[in-house]
Amino acid sequence: MSFNIITEARRCLNCKKPMCVEGCPISTQIPTVIRTFLDGDIDKAGSMLFENNPLSVICSLICNHDNQCEGHCVLGKKSTPVHFSSIENYISDTYFDKLDDRLDPGNIEKKGKRVGVIGGGPAGITIAILLARKGYDITIFESREKIGGVLRYGIPEFRLPKQLIERYKKLLLSLGIRIRPNTAIGVTITVDDLFRDGYRAVFIGTGVWRPNTLHIKGESLGNVHFAINYLTNPEVYSLGDSLNVIGAGNSAMDVARTALRHGCKKVTVFSRSEHMAAALSEIEYAKYDGVEFVTGVEPVEITEDGTIFIKSEKNSEGKRVRVEGTEKLYPAASTIIAVSQGPKNRIVSTTTGLDISDKGLLVTNTYGETTRDGIFAAGDVVLGARTVVEAVNYSKQVAQTMDEYLQSLTD
């Protein structure tokens, strides 16, 4: 291995007040994990990581480390922070293959209560693992062919190998969890059907899959697409030689880098603000891949020949305003709009008693209880487009609430 994990682990100062832990949204006990690993107990270190974060092996690859754990490491103030994500990945990856034995699925005492999990993304996978280990009978309903959510149908292979999601599928099946692919709840089967069929509680982790639009002329043209649709299956798109990407978040970087790998010769990302929303490391990777950037512009129209932008700058009050008369066509064969997503309404439109926010997100209390008894929710469908580690962290809390709720039910 070119990067020596052990040497890197030895750089940890084992701080009394570890800032890295504060920077991690799921409070991974970083110095303790590192000490345990260096003491020669990689299994215990792996177990600590998995018990705290069942998706540790995935988070270690795709978390925004620069802003989270590693960005808070005190060593980073004067030199390079400890690259904990690489250490975490090594430990969690090694431990993952031993999980079947360690979790000992055959010995889990069954509770005899059925739970429906709608959505097989990070939130649904977390809930399913945690509740199956408590003895509940879990079925995951997934609208797509395969589980994984954004991990499978958003984040490209070069950032997150899909084979990792297959390993999760194997783990879920070994825990006795049933998976119903190609089953969108709220279409043929509704939430009420689940209660009719003996499910005692239902979890909704359906994420945000409705692309936000710009409401400008040209969005319906044949050479215009939305980021999340493109990333689902880039092979089926014929973008031509050049692409304009509107928006500068992580999805935009994924689109730009994917398009270059699928034959586009020139890809340009356009951002209204000079400060781009994507993780710094993702922007850097995109630049090294050859993506070009134009900042301080707003799209006004999309045409068959490219995208028309107008300059945007801050006025004396710090408010962004358009600079009239600066409209300019940036030629491109295709344009992809990457300005985040909102939730679809298949479930809320077919289920009574579920309150939603003005953005269409499910309303829950801090324990993940929706406004209808027995229905719980977490992840992006509650928080809006956020991160994997936040979806897992929230789902951990909700799994505990669901367990308490299910235990309180008299048969």
Ligand SMILES: Cc1cc2nc3c(=O)[nH]c(=O)nc-3n(C[C@H](O)[C@H](O)[C@H](O)COP(=O)(O)OP(=O)(O)OC[C@H]3O[C@@H](n4cnc5c(N)ncnc54)[C@H](O)[C@@H]3O)c2cc1C
């Ligand atoms: C392109 C892109 C790149 C990203 N990159 C990163 C990153 O690098 N790091 C990071 O931490 N986060 C990243 N994110 C955000 C992160 O992926 C999400 O925050 C996370 O996946 C949310 O998990 P979730 O389980 O709530 O939702 P999702 O991952 O969206 O999963 C929801 C699942 O529910 C299914 N579903 C939807 N409706 C139904 C229905 N009616 N019935 C049955 N199933 C249904 C969907 O098919 C999907 O499988 C990225 C997001 C995008 C779009």
Ligand code: SF4
């Ligand atoms: S879960 Fe993410 S933020 Fe936390 S330690 Fe792991 S890589 Fe860092």
